[in-house]
Amino acid sequence: MHIYDYLFAGVIIIALLLGSTVMVTTFSSPASNAADKDILKIDVEKIMTQIMLDSGYPYNWGSDNTNPQNLKGFGLAKYGATSRQAYELDPDKVQRINIALDGSLANFVSAESAANLLSLNNTHGSLDYGFTLEFNETLKVNVSPLGNDLFSVSVSSDYALPIIGATVSATLYYMTGTWQISFLTVYSQTSYDGSCLLNFDSQEVHNSPSKVLAVAIDYYGAQTAKFFNAGSSVRAALFGNYVLPYPGSSLNVTDGYDCHEILLIQNSSGIETRDFRIGYSANSQYLTLDATTEPNAIGVIAVSRDQQLVYAQRDFSEISYRTIPTIQSTATAYSLERTVLIGGVTYAATLYLWRMSS
Numbered sequence: 001m002h003i004y005d006y007l008f009a010g011v012i013i014i015a016l017l018l019g020s021t022v023m024v025t026t027f028s029s030p031a032s033n034a035a036d037k038d039i040l041k042i043d044v045e046k047i048m049t050q051i052m053l054d055s056g057y058p059y060n061w062g063s064d065n066t067n068p069q070n071l072k073g074f075g076l077a078k079y080g081a082t083s084r085q086a087y088e089l090d091p092d093k094v095q096r097i098n099i100a101l102d103g104s105l106a107n108f109v110s111a112e113s114a115a116n117l118l119s120l121n122n123t124h125g126s127l128d129y130g131f132t133l134e135f136n137e138t139l140k141v142n143v144s145p146l147g148n149d150l151f152s153v154s155v156s157s158d159y160a161l162p163i164i165g166a167t168v169s170a171t172l173y174y175m176t177g178t179w180q181i182s183f184l185t186v187y188s189q190t191s192y193d194g195s196c197l198l199n200f201d202s203q204e205v206h207n208s209p210s211k212v213l214a215v216a217i218d219y220y221g222a223q224t225a226k227f228f229n230a231g232s233s234v235r236a237a238l239f240g241n242y243v244l245p246y247p248g249s250s251l252n253v254t255d256g257y258d259c260h261e262i263l264l265i266q267n268s269s270g271i272e273t274r275d276f277r278i279g280y281s282a283n284s285q286y287l288t289l290d291a292t293t294e295p296n297a298i299g300v301i302a303v304s305r306d307q308q309l310v311y312a313q314r315d316f317s318e319i320s321y322r323t324i325p326t327i328q329s330t331a332t333a334y335s336l337e338r339t340v341l342i343g344g345v346t347y348a349a350t351l352y353l354w355r356m357s358s
Helices: 002-053 090-094 109-117
Strands: 129-137 137-149 150-157 167-175 182-191 193-198 212-218 222-231 233-239 242-244 259-266 272-278 280-282 288-289 299-302 309-313 320-322 334-342 345-355
Touching: 002 212, 002 309, 002 345, 090 233, 109 129, 109 320, 129 137, 137 212, 137 222, 150 167, 150 212, 167 193, 167 272, 167 345, 182 193, 182 272, 212 309, 222 233, 222 259, 222 272, 222 309, 233 280, 233 299, 242 309, 280 309, 288 345
Parallel strands: 233 309
Antiparallel strands: 129 320, 129 345, 137 150, 150 193, 167 182, 167 212, 212 222, 222 345, 233 242, 242 288, 259 272, 259 299, 280 288, 299 309, 334 345
16 A cells, blocks of 8 residues: 555655746746846837937938948938937938839848848847837828819828818929919918918919919927828939939939929918929939038929929928838837928837848
8 A cells, every 4th residue: 555655645745846937937938038028128229329329420321321231320310400300300211211212223222231230130140139119290282273263272190080170281382484483372270170271372383384282281389291292293302412203203404494492481370381492403313402402402493394393392291111021020029109300391210120030
């Protein structure tokens, strides 16, 4: 009988040991996952600070169109400009990571190059971390033409909620019969449904062959400004002092025609646009301005040989900068959001970071 007692006691001890091992593994797994999440949180905060508050090196790598191979540091912040704004980014640097212009920019900075400069790779040259950086407008603006140069403007938040009481300044730029650029400005405020009407009732405006509508919105410090095709105009991209066609399109602009730089300025009730004439030279591929655009410039409007207005704007609302093109984030990713100012327009910058599988 004693031998069975010993065997039974041995089985009980082994069962207790196995149960203890399973319990230790079970209880330690959540703690391990929490620790990994905390480490990832610290990492994403450091990387977001580097990208948003550092200028990179060379400091003016955006406007100088520095070759990506010559970049020694990656950061999107403006350098050398006096500002009271935190998280104010350099428009030219942000344009360098715009995948929509990949076919137009000779020195597009890929996300893999940025990851290497941010020390996200290991000694074998592969990435330890993957990331996605996205920019989204805090104020979304839609324009609907109603005919006879009457437009309906609607303003909403990023959750599609109507913005009530936003101040609206709208300028309609149009080509005159003498192939010059002229404009007409109206002011309004959004009503209970986030919309308002803009009426540009002018015979000269009605007779114009090409028009561009610039809408500037201010809502308690959050602001945006966008160009819209108001009739037979051509969209282009602004990078530094270059006006570039989007991939698959072309510009038919030559020397000697009218060209205006559009600025965004602060007024007593919000923001509005101003413009001044600027010189340029043109070839079959792109247009080169005689001087670099002002820091608060939102775009350029030029007259083409086709009796059309060409409007070029820095637009960052469609940027999704990814180390893996088909993946925005993973289940284990940690995200961080900051409100940033780019060229006078407010955006929400979101960084997703995750550890790559080993």
